[in-house]
Amino acid sequence: MSSNDADTGRAVIVRAESAEVVELAAGSAFRLLVDASDTGGALGVNRLTLGVGADGAAPHHHALSSEAFYVLDGVMEFLLGDRLVTVAGGDLVVVPPGMPHAFGAAPDSTADVLVVMTPGVERFGYFRHLGLVARGQEPRDGLPAVQARHDVHPVSSAAWQAARTPVTR
Numbered sequence: 001m002s003s004n005d006a007d008t009g010r011a012v013i014v015r016a017e018s019a020e021v022v023e024l025a026a027g028s029a030f031r032l033l034v035d036a037s038d039t040g041g042a043l044g045v046n047r048l049t050l051g052v053g054a055d056g057a058a059p060h061h062h063a064l065s066s067e068a069f070y071v072l073d074g075v076m077e078f079l080l081g082d083r084l085v086t087v088a089g090g091d092l093v094v095v096p097p098g099m100p101h102a103f104g105a106a107p108d109s110t111a112d113v114l115v116v117m118t119p120g121v122e123r124f125g126y127f128r129h130l131g132l133v134a135r136g137q138e139p140r141d142g143l144p145a146v147q148a149r150h151d152v153h154p155v156s157s158a159a160w161q162a163a164r165t166p167v168t169r
Helices: 124-134 140-149 158-164
Strands: 020-023 029-034 044-050 055-061 066-080 083-088 092-095 101-105 111-118
Touching: 020 124, 029 124, 044 055, 044 066, 044 124, 055 158, 066 158, 083 158, 101 111, 101 158, 124 140
Parallel strands: none
Antiparallel strands: 020 029, 029 044, 044 111, 055 101, 066 083, 066 092, 066 101, 066 111
16 A cells, blocks of 8 residues: 555555554554555554453553544453543544543453544554564663654553552452
């Protein structure tokens, strides 16, 4: 697929077998479907599968885009501002620009979610970098610079930390 497709007003088709897969930790992976440059900046789309109880993203916000999460299967936990919410297959979550959010698979569940960001922001480079970090090929301390380039702005959340930290007895 080329970025010319969007420039000439043609539809963009991404065949399942041609989508790039970025493996993450804990049985999780991104399937990169379409980045902003492929849609003239209109949107970006990826599919994220999360292993049992796996974190998807730590608390952050996006200054430029809304993000929609359509849960295809499984159960997910979300931080939305200061609220913790559980959603399941068939549920949709839309996060506006500037809202702190985080997400992950529920403790006893996997999750499969389609994520759409609009307007699109080039994000695939960030997802690829996360894969390198997960495989130990890039240091985690390099993430802040990469996040800033891709409109990912980390925030702290005691509520998310408490919800996602296993209780030891």
